[in-house]
Amino acid sequence: MELQTVMVLFYLYALILGLVVGSFLNVIIYRLPLGIPIAKGRSFCPKCHVLIKWSQNIPIISYLMLRGKCKNCGEPIAVRYPLVEGLTGLLSMVSFYVFGPSLQYLLVFVVMALLVAITFIDFDTMTIPNALVVALMVPAVFSFFVFPEPGFLARLIGIFSISVPMLILTMIIPDAFGGGDIKLMAVAGFLLGWAGSLLATFIALILGGTVASYYILKKRKDKHMPFGPYLCIGIYLSMHFGSAIINWYLGFFGL
Numbered sequence: 001m002e003l004q005t006v007m008v009l010f011y012l013y014a015l016i017l018g019l020v021v022g023s024f025l026n027v028i029i030y031r032l033p034l035g036i037p038i039a040k041g042r043s044f045c046p047k048c049h050v051l052i053k054w055s056q057n058i059p060i061i062s063y064l065m066l067r068g069k070c071k072n073c074g075e076p077i078a079v080r081y082p083l084v085e086g087l088t089g090l091l092s093m094v095s096f097y098v099f100g101p102s103l104q105y106l107l108v109f110v111v112m113a114l115l116v117a118i119t120f121i122d123f124d125t126m127t128i129p130n131a132l133v134v135a136l137m138v139p140a141v142f143s144f145f146v147f148p149e150p151g152f153l154a155r156l157i158g159i160f161s162i163s164v165p166m167l168i169l170t171m172i173i174p175d176a177f178g179g180g181d182i183k184l185m186a187v188a189g190f191l192l193g194w195a196g197s198l199l200a201t202f203i204a205l206i207l208g209g210t211v212a213s214y215y216i217l218k219k220r221k222d223k224h225m226p227f228g229p230y231l232c233i234g235i236y237l238s239m240h241f242g243s244a245i246i247n248w249y250l251g252f253f254g255l
């Protein structure tokens with residue numbers, strides 16, 4: 001086969017892997033906060049509780065075929081489901097674009113999947129489940145063996161460089177950050193090293209700050225905003241484009 005054909009197939013695999021895992025993430029996002037066992041039983045319609053057939057559980061395609069409604073009771077299926085699947089598929093292809101067919105891609109894929117789950121659960125419940133932060137420790141530890149950079153010391157410093165200031169800030173201003181945010185940035189610190197996690201936090205503050213200003217302008221002070229999703233976006237971007245962004249930034253100063 002020509003190299004181009006092989007690459008197209010690889011991207012297709014990356015997309016399908018993302019879609020399938022995204023479908024599983026929907027289960028986690030729905031069940032974990034409710035305390036329903038993840039592995040127990042097939043998916044069911046939240047309204048009529050009819051089990052969803054295997055053939056009706058194909059990412060995105062099933063949603064389109066069912067025209068976004070439960071086949072049994074006609075209850076609308078949240079757009080969230082195909083959205084999470086599509087997003088995971090898309091992010092998987094971005095990871096493949098950056099890391100190519102490698103162990104690094106697989107590791108980054110696992111991190112990305114956990115970040116997607118954390119993002120939506122934090123958005124829904126204002127809490128980051130401990131289980132997901134603990135799960136994130138696995139690829140974080142492995143990343144030390146899979147990625148040559150950053151070094152061990154940079155990662156060790158990374159554990160504390162963001163989490164400790166966040167903790168101190170939260171002790172001064174109650175609810176500045178959630179416990180989940182702090183734990184997330186401790187794990188992300190080892191994954192990205194101190195420089196990478198600094199960049200991740202910087203991105204999160206810019207994005208989160210922009211959205212917060214929008215809410216203030218719209219006078220929607222009632223709107224309580226989780227910070228976890230912005231941290232997750234920051235971690236994802238830093239993991240993929242960290243060195244490129246830092247070099248681009250330093251370029252302004254002729255460094």
Ligand SMILES: [Zn+2]
Pocket residue numbers: 045046047048049050070071072073074075
């Ligand atoms: Zn139903």
